[in-house]
Amino acid sequence: MAAGGNALRILDNIERILPMIPWDARVIAGHGPLSDRAGLVDLRDMLAFTIDFVQTRKKSGRSLGEIQAEGFPAEYDEWAGYITADAWTEMIYASLP
Numbered sequence: 001m002a003a004g005g006n007a008l009r010i011l012d013n014i015e016r017i018l019p020m021i022p023w024d025a026r027v028i029a030g031h032g033p034l035s036d037r038a039g040l041v042d043l044r045d046m047l048a049f050t051i052d053f054v055q056t057r058k059k060s061g062r063s064l065g066e067i068q069a070e071g072f073p074a075e076y077d078e079w080a081g082y083i084t085a086d087a088w089t090e091m092i093y094a095s096l097p
Contacts, residue, residue: 007088007095010049014040031082046079054092064093 018040021027027035035043048059050072057067076085083091 003093005091007047007092009095011044011051012042014047018044023060046076050076050088051092051095054089055096058093058096064090067093 021037021040023037025037027037027040029035035087053072054067055072068089072085072089
């Protein structure tokens with residue numbers, strides 16, 4: 001992605017720091033509201049799902065536009081925030097080898 005973000009690195013970083021964060025800790029994200037360890041686990045799970053979603057489709061030969069047109073399942077609509085679903089899909093797509 002032009003801004004330099006890498007979805008795979010975001011997921012890797014969260015997986016690395018999760019074991020260091022106590023369950024009663026408050027998490028201040030660079031984007032989004034104040035959260036806690038459970039919220040970070042939810043974020044990790046969303047990242048893993050959406051990365052796998054895009055990766056599976058890219059490996060099957062689908063273009064970025066086709067994946068964006070399909071969109072993520074509705075349960076991920078709540079994750080919209082500082083980045084649109086299309087931009088997030090593009091970041092994932094560009095992050096994949």
